[in-house]
Amino acid sequence: MGLLRISSPHTQRGGRRTSWVMQMVILATVPGIIAQTWLFGWGVLINLAIAGLTALACEAAILSIRRRAVAFFLKDYSALLTAVLLAIALPPSVPWWVTVTAVGVGIIFGKQLYGGLGNNPFNPAMVGYAMALVSFPVPMTQWLGAGSLVAANEILSFSQSIDAIFSGLPAIDSYTMATPLDGFKHKDTLDSQAAFASIPALQAASINSWLWVNLAYLAGGIGLLWLRIITWHTPVALLATLFALAGVFHLFDMNHAATPWFHLTTGAAMFGAFFIATDPVSSCTSNKGKLIYGAGIGLLIYIIRTWGGYPDGVAFGVLLMNFSAPLIDYYTQPRTYGHKKAKTGLKIGEDN
Amino acid sequence: MEAVNIFSFHGGIHPPENKAQSLQLPLGRPRLPKELILPLGQHIGQASRPLVKAGDKVLKGESIAVNNGFLSSYLHAPTSGIVTSIESRPIAHPSGLSDICIIIEPDNKEEWIPLSPLNNWQEEAPTDVLAYLSKMGIVGMGGAGFPTQVKLQGAQKNILKHFIINAAECEPYITADDMLIREKTLELILGIEALQHLVQAEQVIIGIEDNKPTAIAKLNELLSERGSEIQVAVVPTKYPSGGEKQLIQLITGQEVPSGQFPADIGVLCQNVGTCVAVHNAIYLGQPLISRFTTLTGDALKAPQNVEVLLGTPVDHLLDYAEANNKKLHRLVMGGPMMGFTLDSTAVPVVKTSNCILAATKKELPEPDPEQACIRCGMCEQACPASLLPQQLLWFSKSQELEKAEHHNLFDCIECGACSYVCPSSIPLVQYYRHTKSSIREAREAAVKSDLAKQRFEARKARQEAEIAEKEAKRLARKAPAPAKAADTTKAASKAASASAAPAANAEAKKLKVDVAIAKTKLKKLQKQLLEAQENEHIEDIQALQLQVTEQEQQVKQLDEQLAKVTAAQAPAASASTAQSNPAVSAELKKAKVDLALAGVKLKKLQKQLVESPDDTELKDKISSLEKELSAAQALVDKLSAAPASNAQEPAAKAPVSAELKKAKVDVAMIDVKLKKLQKQSTESPDDQALKDQISGLEKDLSAAQALVEKLSAPAPEAKAPAAKTPVSAELKKAKVDVAMIGVKLKKLQKQLAESPDDQAVQDQIANLEKDLTAAQALVEKLSAPTPEPKESAPAANAPSAADLKKAKVSAAMAGVKLKKLQKQLTETPDDQGLKEQIGKLENELKDAQELVEKLSAPAVQTSTTQATAPLAANVGDLKKLKIDAAMAKATVKKVEKALKKAEEIKAPEIDILRQQLVEAQKRADDLEKALANPAEVKAEVAAPAAPSNANEDKKRKIDLAIAKASIKKAEKNIELLKEQGKSEEEINSSEWPKKLEEAQQKLDALTSDEMPESVQTATQSETKEQDKSPSDLSALSLEELADKIKKQKIAAAMAKAQINKLNKQLANEPESASSIQQDIDAARQKQADAEALLTQLTDAQAKAKESQ
Incomplete structure (x- = not known):
């Protein structure tokens, strides 16, 4: 009979894992994301997708370079949370490469280079955001306006948002304020x-x-x-x-x-x-x-x-x-x- | 009954309670197991001492082990049966290690011992009741198993405001206390009342969690029925409210200060189980042999509470509760929060086992893999001690022990709340336990390094002091020369005959030389001590032994010096009483022998003490011996003073000689004290107070020695007129010198035995032997011419001068030999240290040669005077001899040092070294024999002093020397036997003690025979120095007082030092606190006595000064 030999305590609160914490924080941003999408168009969601993919890719890449268990750490949702927070903070029409750069800097330089989750002295999302803000001030300060106030008198449609983010919408100025x-x-x-x-x-x-x-x-x-x-x-x-x-x-x-x-x-x-x-x-x-x-x-x-x-x-x-x-x-x-x-x-x- | 105000504590968690399953079934009582296993260590503190042995039949409740110290308790047989063995078995301990257990095979008769309840406990003194509880083996049954009587005693140091009964039982799963309260409500209340009677608290409160409604209802019902003062405080269910500190905070709102006990804030906590055990002990007379234990967990089909005998193996209980061994995954003793896992089901239930949790894998799954700490702070919110667990984890991981300690890691109660809530599954408590032990280790290491540092600093200080002392001595040596001259001239003018002065001078110088030799020895000893301290323990001990032997020698030397001078003076003094007082002098000799014997015994004991410094018996013996020694010294003083007082002109001689003796006794006493202190200082090298005392004593010693010199200067003057007396004194001195050489050689032998070495050393020993034979020849030569000038006094000048020249030549030869030896030494492969030593030796040689020149100067002077001429020649020769001996000694020491170093390098060649040791011992024996010869030869020197019966005298002296030598040999052999670890009986059965006795008897007979003769020879010596006596007497008393004051001061300081030492010890070993406390009290008493005496003495001194 193999009895487990282990130090006390022997019981733990079930369910409340770190990944759960991260998931809850991501979920808590949902009302804000909905509000932003509703007010500023699909760009928010597109940014979220770009940021999320970038974050996971960067995290996985660095983890594999650091020879860490990639799946184990990706499942803690911390990289995704960083991406979500950063994507929310970015203007909805910001070009995709700004998002990628910001998230990449945030994940790689703001978090992984310090030793990964738990060891970063700075908020990785804000590291990425500040870097982008300082480096690309024009796209970073180009916020879309409320639909009734801008020249186009409406918010960007989904395809317009795609265009704005991936190829640069020439008429973007009529949507921003x-x-x-x-x-x-x-x-x-x-x-x-x-x-x-x-x-x-x-x-x-x-x-x-x-x-x-x-x-x-x-x-x-x-x-x-x-x-x-x-x-x-x-x-x-x-x-x-x-x-x-x-x-x-x-x-x-x-x-x-x-x-x-x-x-x-x-x-x-x-x-x-x-x-x-x-x-x-x-x-x-x-x-x-x-x-x-x-x-x-x-x-x-x-x-x-x-x-x-x-x-x-x-x-x-x-x-x-x-x-x-x-x-x-x-x-x-x-x-x-x-x-x-x-x-x-x-x-x-x-x-x- | 007003409700108790309930406070709250920070943090806490609400884990699933899981208490219901074990309350489904009523209290179970398992059958007797096949065997009961009773670990001797049932709880914290020392393990008990077994009272039974394998095969003994025991009755139920019989004591089978007694408490073994402060934190220990009795153990009783839980049932009647036979002790099958006392052996090592796995026990219930987090370490999973085994420990000694008493195994009892029950006979199933359950025969109780006659029970004697403490019926009149209300009348008994509380301490008696506590002692009774201790005998009943009652310990705290909640947590660590702290012996109850110790806790109750501790509670009485402050006014007890709250007596809290801990019934909170906050751990999940456990319901043992709940069940106990339900089943034994009355017993619990009676037990609480008995305890309350003992502690007399202002408020008695039962703290119970609100998840035990049945128990609360039962308690309230019974309490209101009885109209009891006991209150019930229902606290909300929150883990860890059952923790002592947390429950105290819940009920009183007070916090137990960090590092203190509940008793310090007037609170006492007792577990309900303990109270019931107290009831059983007092009302039923039953010792603690069973307890309530919860058997629970999903692996059990019938989870329940059981009343189980201590020692019942866990597997017996698991069988009883129908365990499913396939499902059993984790076996926990205690609760799931703070319990520990068991490796084996063979471990027994002990006094503190409140739960056995047989969990399945599903119930207590293996912990998730540890993730990174995200500093979410949930642990901080849960911590009942308001710590910052995440910071502590950070510091623990990075081993920042100081920061961890600063963040109050040691206030962590290891409740596991932080680990429970941690979302990253970090085993925080494990980290903290590890860091705590790391900090404890680091503390120990820090203490060690501190000691090393202090030792180093002490060494530096000592070296500086040594240099300063050397400088002071050098200056002192320069200064007293003219003063001495003035003294001698003054004395010469006072003395009846002018020719006395040079002889006196010579004697004083000799004494000086002796003192100088003693001092150089002291220095060398200190050097050795330093070397030993630089190395570590084993070397240290060796060096210590060396030191002791050397110091013994010093004592011997001083004793002999004392004996010599008193002997020189006693005949002079008793000369005036002529044959009237032979009995007194015989007695004196006997007293001296006693003194010497006591001294030897004392030294032996001190040696033993060094080897085993904690032996109080030894210390007692030593102190009693010291008393004896001082008594003997007093007797010697008295006796030697008596003949002096009987002298024709008592006023003239007595004060001087008495004073001298006293001074010498003082020197010896101070020396002894000094050695003691030095020993103490080697034992506790960091004690600054000791060092101060040592340096003070060293000063005292030098002062006393100076006094001796001063006093001995006029003393020989008194004898001066009679030429023969000094001659005999000289002869005695020469004998003593030879004896000293013998002693040195013995020491050398011993040291050789301790550290045998290679060929080079043996060569050197051979050289030394050559030197010694040369010296012996010189002695023979010296003794031959002396009678001649005695017979033809005027013609004495020429031969004595020739002798002097011869002696000088031989000294030079010896010097050359020494140099050759040095060359050999440098040729043989040795290190820089040896060369330095050679340099030192050369210096010594130079000094010695200077001394020869100095000494030969007075010799030449004296040779002009008729009577003392041969004497002076003798003096010169003797000095040379001495110098040779000293040089030989120096070389021996050099060899020893080389030997030590060689030993360090060539440790593995033990067998060869041992052979060499045997050889060396042989040689040493040879040397000893050779030394006996010069003693004989020297004895011959005494002959001319009494030419009338010269032959007889010679024979007698030869006999005497032989007897002395045999005594020494016998003593040495006995000592050797002792060193070899032979028991007292073996030693007694060996021939040596007999031989020793015989030799002593012979010696006694001889000395008593000799005494009248020497008295006769000294008949002519009459001294008159009346003018000195009155002032001297008053000065004497003052000096005596000063000495006594010094001694008392030293005694007080020593007592203080001891108190300090003991206090340190107390801090280090709290478990032996009571005995140490006793020691401390004794030391305090000593100190107080010494101080009281000191004040008396200082008063007396002041009065004496006034009167003067």
């Missing part, structure tokens, strides 16, 4: 009221479309919270900080600072808060650390949006906070049972 954030950023000397009255990107239809997108991601994020895949700390800290900063500056300068509501409902605020900033690998671990980390991202988003060179700051905010996550971790250890206070930093030999 600035995002509300971009529009507000380039209002120049106009005060808020004038800007909202005159700039097309700041018209109700545009703003509402982004509101829908953000609400969809909020719903997905709440789903993740409910599944206890993420904790509330990071998103709440992020959104609260963004809200508070926007509120303070709006109070001081009604004419030139956007309202907190505007900040929370445009751009990638909700998506970033629930899907990007909560990436467990590259974020902080303790609850206190997550609060600081989220708040830091919120602060950076506001700063980049308001004074930086880019209309939105989620990618750079997350990447910058990824840098500081290990440091924050050292200083935000929870108070362990039986200890009077939490240990901070790494003062070896300290005793409490």
Whole structure:
């Protein structure tokens, strides 16, 4: 009788594997994807397909070079999740090679070269996105507009989307327009009221479309919270900080600072808060650390949006906070049972 | 009864409970198995000691093993039967290893021993009840099996606020406690009440999870029926609420501080099983021989709870529960969260076995392959200790032990909640266990390296101190020369005859030479010690033994020096009393012999102590011997003082000689202390306090030696007028010197025996023998001319001068020989160290030659005076002889060193070395015999001092020398036998003790015979130095006080050092805490005594100073 010899514990919670976690996060993006597809056309889905294939191919290639079990790691869905997050973040009409490059960089340089899943210090999706944004600023900032506002007065059809992505649609300019954030950023000397009255990107239809997108991601994020895949700390800290900063500056300068509501409902605020900033690998671990980390991202988003060179700051905010996550971790250890206070930093030999 | 406020704890998990299956059937009672296997180690702590042997018949409840230390407990026979064997069997332990078990074959009669319940437990003192519980083998039955009486004792150190009964039983599957509460509610309550009576807690709370409604209802019903004060706290079901720390937090809201015990916050936790066992012990008189165990798992057809005898093999229980062996995949003892797997079903149930989980593959599947940690933080949310498991995993994987420790890895209770929730199937707890053990290992290594560092630093400090000391000595040597001259001139003016001065000078110089030799020896010894410390243990021990022998020698030397001077003075003093006091002097000699014997015994014991430093018996013996020794010394003092006080001019002589003796005794005492301390320091080389004491003592020693020198300078002056007395004293000194050579040779032999070596060394030994025969010849020569100048005093100058020249020539020859030897040494393949030593030796030779010149100067001076001329010549010759001997000794040492090094290189050639050892021993014996001759020859030297009965005296002295030699031989042989590990009986049955006795008797007879003679020879010597006495007396008392103060200070410091040592030991071995604590108390007592005495002495000193 061969008895299994193994160390305790002998039982495990069934079903909740890493792959399950990844699948759930991917599923949680579905409302947002639907909203985006509905508002901005089929490009989103085409991007998703391109990104997913690229991600799996890159992951498999690197894994085989690294002599790892390809199937075992592909089944953890982490590469697919990166691809989904990145594809969602890209403009729906972006040329296919931008998507491929961004996903490839994200998977290869952002994740596998650091040692694969669990070892990447930066959010791979945001690494790919930031690389593409810096390298190809024109296609990366060319967002499609809401159907009622653009010159063509409709969104891209499926074939048009294919054309736009794979061969470059000559009439693409009639479908694109600035995002509300971009529009507000380039209002120049106009005060808020004038800007909202005159700039097309700041018209109700545009703003509402982004509101829908953000609400969809909020719903997905709440789903993740409910599944206890993420904790509330990071998103709440992020959104609260963004809200508070926007509120303070709006109070001081009604004419030139956007309202907190505007900040929370445009751009990638909700998506970033629930899907990007909560990436467990590259974020902080303790609850206190997550609060600081989220708040830091919120602060950076506001700063980049308001004074930086880019209309939105989620990618750079997350990447910058990824840098500081290990440091924050050292200083935000929870108070362990039986200890009077939490240990901070790494003062070896300290005793409490 | 107000409801207990329930708090919460961080984290926790809700695994499937799986408790229902084992509660379907009522409590089962399996039949007796074929054999019961009772491991001696049932729980943490030391294993018990068996009381029975194979073949013994035991009754049910009979003690079969007793506790073996602090954390240990009794073990009882679970049923009546026969002990078939005590052997190694696989036991229920995570390691899967076997351990010693008592195997009992039941006779199926279930015969109880007569039970004697503790009926009057309420009247008994709590400690008695605790002792009773200990005898009943009661241990904690929930977790680690901590002996209950130890836990209860621990609980009494603080005011106990909460007495918590742990009935939470949070692990899935286990229902043993649930069933126990249902079945034995009353017993449980009575047990709790008994324990509460013992601990007197403010609040007694039963903590129970809300998934045991039946048990809760039963408890509440019975408690309200009895109107009991005991409260029931129903806590929500959450793993691990049954963990002691978690339950305490749930019920009291307090956390047990990290690294402390619940008792530190006034909480005591006891398992329900323990309470029932306490009830059974107190009310029924039944020891702990059975327990409730859950048999569960899908592989069992009849999962149930059973009341099972300890020692029942698991396979018997599995059969009872109808196990399907085909389906059985994993056998877990304990719960699925914290239990451990069993390899074999042959292991027995022990006091802590609460569950046997026979799981199928489907029930407890093999874990999924480990995936990468995605730092999802689920573990962190589940951790009941609020740790960061993912960070700990990171640090564990990368072996960043310091960081892991900083993240409080040691607060992990290994509950397994993190592993349970981990989506990547990482066996986190396994990682933590591994890292914990790595950290423990690293800590041990750090302690070791710290010790090494301290040793190195101590060595450096010692080397520096040595250099400083050398420098100081060099300066001191320069300085006292003029002072001495002034002293001597002063003394000369005081002395009756001017001719006395040179002789006195010579004597003082001799003493100095002795001291110098002793000091060089000390230095060499220290060097050896250093070498030993550089190497590791085995070498260390060897070096230690060397050191001990050498130090013994030093003691001997000092003793002999003391004896010599007292002997030189005793005749001088007793001369004044003439024949009136022979009895006293005989007694004195006897006392001295006693003293020497005690010293020898002490040394032997100290040697033994070095070999086995933990033997307290030995220490006791040594201390008693030390007492004896000091008593003997006191006696010697008294006796040697007595004749002096009887002298015609007592005031003149007594103070000086008494003072001298005291000073010498002090020197010896300090020396002994110093050696002890050095030994201690080698045992615990990192003790700074010890080192300070050693350096202080060394200073004291040199001061005392200086005092001796000072004192001995005027002392011979007193004897100076009578030429013959100094002569006899010189002769005695010469004899002593020869004896010293003998001792050195013996030592050499011993060392040779310890480290036999190659041909080169034997060559050197041959050379040494040549040197020695030359020296013997010199002694013979020396003894021959002396009578001549005695008879014709005026004509003495020429021959003595010639002798001196001869001696010089021989010294030079010896030097040349030495150089040749050195050349040979350099030719033979040896390393740089040897060459350095040769250089040192050359220096020594130079020094020696200078000394010869110095010595010959006073000799020439004295040769101008008539009476003392031959004496001076003798002195010169003797010095040369001594120098030769010293040089020979030096070469011997050199050889030894070469030998050691050779041994290090050529370790494998043991057989050849052993042969060489035998040869060396033979040679050593030869040398010893040869040494006996010069002693005889020297004895002849004494003859001219008393020409009237010269022949008789000669014979007697020869006899005496032979007797002494035989004593030494006998003693040596006995020692050898002891070293060979022969028992005391064997030694006694051998001829040596008899021979020793005979020789001692002979010696006694001879010395008592000799004494009157020597007294007679010294009749003429009368000394007058009255002017010194009064001031000296007061100074003496002051000095005495100072010495005593020093001694007490040292004693106090030593006691402190010991306390420190013991404390360290205590920290290292907490299991032997009580005995160490006793030792500490004793040491504290000693320290206190010493300090009290010290204060008294300082007071006395102050008073003495005032009065002065």
